[in-house]
Amino acid sequence: MGRLAEILNHLQQGNSEMVSNLTRKAIEEGISPKEVLDRALIEGMNIVGKKYGDHEIFLPEVLLAAKAMYAGMDVLKPLFLKEEVPHRGRIVIGTVQGDLHDIGKNLVGIMLKGAGFEVIDLGNDVPPEMFIEAVKREKAMVIGMSALLTTTMPVMGKVVELLRQEGLQDRVKTIIGGAPVSKEFAQEIGADAYSYDSANAVKSVKELVDEVKERYGGNP
Amino acid sequence: MREIIEIPLSELKPEREEVLKAQGVPAGREQPERLRHLLEEAMEIFFQSSHPRALISELTIPQFEALYKGEGLNAPRTPLEGIFRKADGLALFAFTLGRGIGERINALFRTNEFALANFVDSIASTAADKAIDLLAHFYLRLLSKRGEANSFTGILGYSPGYCGWHISGQKRLFEFLHPEVIGIELLDSFLMRPLKSISGVLVAGRKEIHQFADSYPFCNQCPTHSCQERIRKLLS
Numbered sequence: 001m002g003r004l005a006e007i008l009n010h011l012q013q014g015n016s017e018m019v020s021n022l023t024r025k026a027i028e029e030g031i032s033p034k035e036v037l038d039r040a041l042i043e044g045m046n047i048v049g050k051k052y053g054d055h056e057i058f059l060p061e062v063l064l065a066a067k068a069m070y071a072g073m074d075v076l077k078p079l080f081l082k083e084e085v086p087h088r089g090r091i092v093i094g095t096v097q098g099d100l101h102d103i104g105k106n107l108v109g110i111m112l113k114g115a116g117f118e119v120i121d122l123g124n125d126v127p128p129e130m131f132i133e134a135v136k137r138e139k140a141m142v143i144g145m146s147a148l149l150t151t152t153m154p155v156m157g158k159v160v161e162l163l164r165q166e167g168l169q170d171r172v173k174t175i176i177g178g179a180p181v182s183k184e185f186a187q188e189i190g191a192d193a194y195s196y197d198s199a200n201a202v203k204s205v206k207e208l209v210d211e212v213k214e215r216y217g218g219n220p
Numbered sequence: 221m222r223e224i225i226e227i228p229l230s231e232l233k234p235e236r237e238e239v240l241k242a243q244g245v246p247a248g249r250e251q252p253e254r255l256r257h258l259l260e261e262a263m264e265i266f267f268q269s270s271h272p273r274a275l276i277s278e279l280t281i282p283q284f285e286a287l288y289k290g291e292g293l294n295a296p297r298t299p300l301e302g303i304f305r306k307a308d309g310l311a312l313f314a315f316t317l318g319r320g321i322g323e324r325i326n327a328l329f330r331t332n333e334f335a336l337a338n339f340v341d342s343i344a345s346t347a348a349d350k351a352i353d354l355l356a357h358f359y360l361r362l363l364s365k366r367g368e369a370n371s372f373t374g375i376l377g378y379s380p381g382y383c384g385w386h387i388s389g390q391k392r393l394f395e396f397l398h399p400e401v402i403g404i405e406l407l408d409s410f411l412m413r414p415l416k417s418i419s420g421v422l423v424a425g426r427k428e429i430h431q432f433a434d435s436y437p438f439c440n441q442c443p444t445h446s447c448q449e450r451i452r453k454l455l456s
Contacts, residue, residue: 058245066332098407098408099409
């Protein structure tokens, strides 16, 4: 079995220590960091994501695999220029103002990083203006917002509205999620996508990022 | 009656299957050994970091009626408005697992212990739900001692934010109950801090009064319809 296949295999089993050690070995053997990242770590998480979507494995296994992926990334990060790990797009996420529920948003963030995105997590209780400042500063392509309370859902609409006012609505796409949120609500406030779980969120974000890249050539 | 109750953690400990179900794992699925160990570790963290406390306070039907109106944002028709008027006893309650557990979950996420963090979170949420049943038992015992309950009496808890009772109902509930004394704070968004806290009203009465069909307009948006399972369990 090749080194990359070994990493891929241990990542799927959630063996963080093995992924970390084997990533180090792969680099010592002359495999480029980018190749390890794309063909072992991200590819491994793609397989894990697919198995999760197909109900072959469940959330605890996905989260163990994610931890293993992060362990591999920790080895690779210093090897990239200015420690900037290549990514397929920058995403800003946060739980909206007034809401402190973190878990769903955290899971989405973990899955997005696993899929190769750079995730800027603003935390919880995030005011609308902070989302806008973050996308401008980070040149992000997508804002992901989470809410678990019906009372805080309108904040999502404010973020979409602020994006419009700033003329950023085509360059920055929005996706929303959380227990009380629905596809209909997303349409009502003009959000670009709605997701009911973390696996689906990754799929939707990929589509949104592709859409932005197609229009602006990957440099919004 | 108004009382602060210390609930032993052992009584809140959820079953493994309940925790796995909360994570979307189907019942009966064989768990890899690593996950079994992780779940045990999560249970230990739950025991180390949780400090459960509850507060319960009785009130009359007219008192609750005034409280239930809240900020005037309830659904036009709700099941609870039909139920509480037939009650033999009403008691507001609040329960918290304390600040420590939430802080521990956040710390685990920060150190990339995602699966462990998520297990602890599911255990804490399941335990908080379980606390309502324990408080209902406590209230039933109290009513029985006073000769105000019999074998036909059933108690269920109802909370703001569910079944048409708008979450802004928390405001008046807090004004009446003052859960601050057990360390629960109400935020402007009507969210409670610590997060692993619950509040609501315990309604005691003939078991049948709790029966309702999940056909209210807001039921379409409910992802669980767990009311029906609770009613079935109470009536069985």
